[in-house]
Amino acid sequence: MSEALNPTSATSYEPSRRAHLTVRGLEIVLALFFGIASAAPKLVAHSSAAESFDTIGFGDWFMYLVGALELAGAVALLIPLLSGVAAIAFTGLMIGAFVTQLTVFDGENLLTPVILAVPLVFMAVVRRPRTAELVGLVRRRVGAAH
Template structure:
């Protein structure tokens, strides 16, 4: 019985993943994390409604910043995508349950799917962080 050798991703797939990583990374750094650090009134309002205090706003901003930067570093792209997927699960739960805004779950779901595509495409970088068996 023979097994097929794993194939390297095509150039188009590799470049497409990089475009997606950079776009999503810039989104997280500029449009998502930065307003949380600047104290944007909308961000302050949302985190006030959550009721956990403003420390959570800065924590989420830091995670988004780290994830956005991580998407643009080859060794970190896969793990960063997985971390952002976890963050989007929390965001979706918070939108649907804590803030009682189920329609707002659409954005975290879309971002989760985009991060999942990156995580799958960069699964080799995830495996590199796992202990060898």
């Protein structure tokens, strides 16, 4: 664990090269998973996706929305400045998927979102400096607009 994060001060740190390389690999693998295996069936209204969303009770519009957000998140995972935010967003999505699996599908695939959330949280932690950089860029831009 101490190898993954090298403290430089009380409030900032720089992840190790190994952590960056590990996260880069995870970003690629999870981008492929979320873009192809998860978003694509929703966006083409595959029968398995449509049936699941009908069971949830939100219908087609929500299936397309989730598919589009998953595809956008998959692309964002591949952009270094956005990958930390994408990992945070996907972690939130996995929390929602966990609750849905528990309450709607009686825990049928309960572990899937948990298994996916573990590397996403790791990615968000390692990419924290990039996320802070993105927040700073947005604040400067918003501040300049006023």
